[in-house]
Amino acid sequence: MLLEFTVGNYLSTKNKTTLSLFAVPIKEHKETNIFSTERYELLKGAVIYGANSSGKSNFIKAISTMRRLVLQSFEQSSTAELDIAPFLLSTETEKTDSFFEAVFSVDNIRYRYGFELDNHSINTEWLFESQKKTEKPLFIREHDRIEVMSRSFPEGKDLEKRTRDNALFLAVVDQFNGKVSKKIMKWFNNFITISGLKHEGYKGLTLEMLENKQTQATLLSFCKTLDLGFDDLAISKKPFDQKELPSDLPEGLVKQLLTDFEGAFKIDIKTTHKKYDVKNKVIEQIEFDMRSQESSGTNKLFNISGSIFNVLNNGGLLVIDDLHTSLHPLLTIAITKLFNSKECNRNNAQLIFATHDTNILNYGNYRRDQIYFVEKNKYGESEMYSLVEYKEAGKTIRRNKDYLEGRYGAIPFISNLSGIVTK
Structure with a gap:
C-alpha cells in the first residue's frame, strides 16, 4: 500500500x-x-x-x-x-x-x-x-x-x-x-496507471474477466448496476483473415502483417439489447458491436473496468x-x-x-x-x-x-x- x-x-x-x-x-x-x-x-x-x-x-x-x-x-x-x-x-x-x-x-x-x-x-x-x-x-x-x-x-x-x-x-x-x-x-x-483519454489499450484485463465465468458475473453485475442500457456482454473470436486488411496496403506491409498476426484472433465485444414490437413487447435480442455502436462513455467504462476490479480483488x-x-x-x-x-x-x-x-x-x-x-x-x-x-x-x-x-x-x-x- x-x-x-x-x-x-x-x-x-x-x-x-x-x-x-x-x-x-x-x-x-x-x-x-x-x-x-x-x-x-x-x-x-x-x-x-x-x-x-x-x-x-x-x-x-x-x-x-x-x-x-x-x-x-x-x-x-x-x-x-x-x-x-x-x-x-x-x-x-x-x-x-x-x-x-x-x-x-x-x-x-x-x-x-x-x-x-x-x-x-x-x-x-x-x-x-x-x-x-x-x-x-x-x-x-x-x-x-x-x-x-x-x-x-x-x-x-x-x-x-x-x-x-x-x-x-x-x-x-x-x-x-x-x-x-x-x-x-x-x-x-x-499498481496500474491509466489515461482517461487513451484507454483502449487497457481492455485486456476486461477481456480476461469476460472469459472467466466467476469474474464475468462481477463485470456484468457492475454494468447492470450502472444502467448502461444493455442486457449482456459476450466475446466473439475468429481467426485473423487477410481479406479484412485494406486493399491499398503496400505488398511489403501486408506480408509483414501476415507474419505478425499468424495464429492471431480478431476479438469483437458484443452487447445484447431487447428489440420491441409496436406494442412494446420484447420480440427478440439483437447484438450491437461495442466499439462502433455503443457510446464513448460505455467503451471507456468497459476498457478500464478490468483494471478497476483487478486492483479491488488483489489490493494495490x-x-x-x-x-x-x-x-x-x-x-x-x-x-x-x-x-x-x-x-x-x-x-x-x-x-x-x-x-x-x-x-x-x-x-x-x-x-x-x-x-x-x-x-x-x-x-x-x-x-x-x-x-x-x-x-x-x-x-x-x-x-x-x-x-x-x-x-x-x-x-x-x-x-x-x-x-x-x-x-
Whole structure:
C-alpha cells in the first residue's frame, strides 16, 4: 500500500511536492474511507483538482514515470535515454536532477525508495527499511559509488559493478533474484496507471474477466448496476483473415502483417439489447458491436473496468488521469465509491485520480485529507495542497460552490470574453 509519493524538478513541478495517504485525525467518513494496519491509519485514495495546464496531469505522469523507470530499467541498453524532463522555466533547475520517491508498506514493513536522475543517468538512489520505528538504509548510491549494507541487504553485494549508469541498482539486484528487491518490484508491478483519454489499450484485463465465468458475473453485475442500457456482454473470436486488411496496403506491409498476426484472433465485444414490437413487447435480442455502436462513455467504462476490479480483488494502487472524461458524473462517483467502501474494497485497494468533476466534492463522500488542489504560481511552478490544509476562520466549507468561486484556488482565471467575437 502507498503511504506517500514525492516528486521534484519534473515537468511543471519545481520544488518537491508530496501526496500523502496517511489519514489525519478528523472524523469524516472514518468507517469507509480509511483502513488500519498494525502501524498506520491510511486513506483509500485521493482526488486531484486543478485548472487546465495547472500540473495535475503532470503529477499523475510522475507516478507513472517512476513505475516505468523501475520496471523497465534493466531492459534498456547502455545508450538509452531515460525520457526525463526537468522544470525548464528556471536556471536553477533546468540542468539539475529530477527527484522521485515512494514510501510504501509491504508485509507490514515500511520501505522508502527513490532516486535522482537526468536524461542519461541515475545519479543517486536509495532504499530504506523500517520494520518497527527505526529506519535503516539497505543501500545508498551516489553517482558511480554504491554502498550496500551487507547485513541488511546481502542480496546486493558484489552487484555494484554490474550496474550501468542509466540502470537502477534495485532492478539489477532483482534480476539476480534478490528477496527484498523482488518484493519491491512486485509492489511496483501491482499498481496500474491509466489515461482517461487513451484507454483502449487497457481492455485486456476486461477481456480476461469476460472469459472467466466467476469474474464475468462481477463485470456484468457492475454494468447492470450502472444502467448502461444493455442486457449482456459476450466475446466473439475468429481467426485473423487477410481479406479484412485494406486493399491499398503496400505488398511489403501486408506480408509483414501476415507474419505478425499468424495464429492471431480478431476479438469483437458484443452487447445484447431487447428489440420491441409496436406494442412494446420484447420480440427478440439483437447484438450491437461495442466499439462502433455503443457510446464513448460505455467503451471507456468497459476498457478500464478490468483494471478497476483487478486492483479491488488483489489490493494495490490504481492511478487514473482524467477519470471523468466521457463519463456521466454519477458514473464517476460510482467508480470512486467502490474504493471508499468496506463491502467492495476488502483488500484495501487505493485509487488516486485527477478530474474536473466537482460533483465529487459534494457527493463523492471524500474526506478533506483526500482532496488535493494543484495550481501554477506566477513563475509557472505547479504547487499542490490538500483541502485539510485550508482554514478560514468562522466560515463553513461549501465544497463545490467554494471551489468554483475560487476560494481554494486551482481554477482557471477567465477574463472578459465580450471582446473576442467581433460584430
